[in-house]
Amino acid sequence: MFSTMFSLISIGIFILVNHLIDIIIKSDLLSISIALLISSMLIIFVLNKYVYVFLLNIFRTQMNKTRIDSQKNELIHEHAIDSILSNSQMSYYIECYHDKYIEEPSMYGLIFKHEIDNNLDVSFIISTTGKFTNQKLSEADSYYVYHKTNMTSYYKIYGFKD
Incomplete structure (x- = not known):
């Protein structure tokens, strides 16, 4: 579920960056190369280090609240x-x-x-x-x-x- 969602977000970022680069550069090969470079740096350095970690922590918090409401033990993040x-x-x-x-x-x-x-x-x-x-x-x-x-x-x- 998460890998599919994160893959779709990554594809969406590439398409968005590619369209923005297409406005500036008219060469398809050059615009795709630059868009791939910019979107991969954006995905690796921003999304993977900050956004996805933040989203997973929110998901775990909400999941634990639901488990507590269902009178189950909450899942812990340490051994x-x-x-x-x-x-x-x-x-x-x-x-x-x-x-x-x-x-x-x-x-x-x-x-x-x-x-x-x-x-x-x-x-x-x-x-x-x-x-x-x-x-x-x-x-x-x-x-x-x-x-x-x-x-x-x-x-x-x-x-x-x-």
């Missing part, structure tokens, strides 16, 4: 792990569990950094620490379980105020 690890005043301890290691975590430690790649896969850099005791984990200020839907592993994340 779930970013909302979990967003508080810089906390240190986060993570335990990674796999199917065959249900009782014992396969990895654990304090999260030093996390990154999200283009496929929305999360990578953690974990500092080496000893395994926290259950008593220490029960003193956590926040507790989350992060599970990506197409994976069998899951993460328990404990937040401790610095």
